[in-house]
Amino acid sequence: MPEVLEVESYRQLAERVVGATIVRGWADAYAAKKLPSPSSWARAVKNLTVTATSRRGKLLLIETSGVTLGMRFGMTGVLLIDQDAGIDGLFYGPHSYKAQWVRAGLEFADGRKLVLHDPRRLARCEIDPDLSGLGPDALSLTRKEFTQIVRIGRGEGPAIKARLLDQSVVAGVGNLLGDEILFRAGIDPRTPTALLSSDQRNRLYSAFTRTMRTLQRRGGSHLGEHMEGRFPGGHCPLDGGAMLSSAVGGRTTYWCSTHQQ
């Protein structure tokens, strides 16, 4: 589940190669889809020394002596350094690693290899990625930044769930995290953003930051109690209410019929 918490753990893994020099890199046609060609990745990374790691939402940034390298992980991407994974396993997708699913990589002068493992081919490599389309990072969201999330120019605005998933508004919230935050806030995910009461907005901000802190502390490898009821016919782990599900903002959404109004 590469959402912001998982990508943060990938970033922490990538910290290990700070100071190392890249001797070779490669990417297949899918991983390099946003680049002019697969070989442009190989050419660009050669002889770069990694100076730092960073992250904006779900986009991992590897700073170097030259360009900034970016990695997006799609739905099933995992970062590996030699045999070490940035995460134990994904909730969705296979729970095993196969050489055939390695789509891109970097090899260092000291012999180490950093690779992108991605069965479903939706992960992407980027060079000097454009950050202008990304909102503030979800993990360090401030109250001031939060007010921009719930501020709508005119009309009722999109459903709050769709708003939370809009990466240009806040970067890093994925489908499961969005459900978890609204579950904790006790808000119906279909509520138009501009119609949230001030009490709901306060609860949303509190649930947002609390969810980030709590799950980050747990390592981001699994989500909160909301997941216990997240299946057809499931019941709310808080109050036993029936869990409802339908597409909100085009994404499968689960919420409690009792406490999320």
Next chain:
DNA sequence: AGAAAGCCTCGGCCGC
């Protein structure tokens, strides 16, 4: 067989 946690593009609709 159908759905899946990301991202991108396209097209319809709304308001000016």
Next chain:
DNA sequence: TGCGGCCGAGGCTTTC
């Protein structure tokens, strides 16, 4: 009627 922005639908891709 024209245009831009907003927003939802659909596609990508492979796996379970």
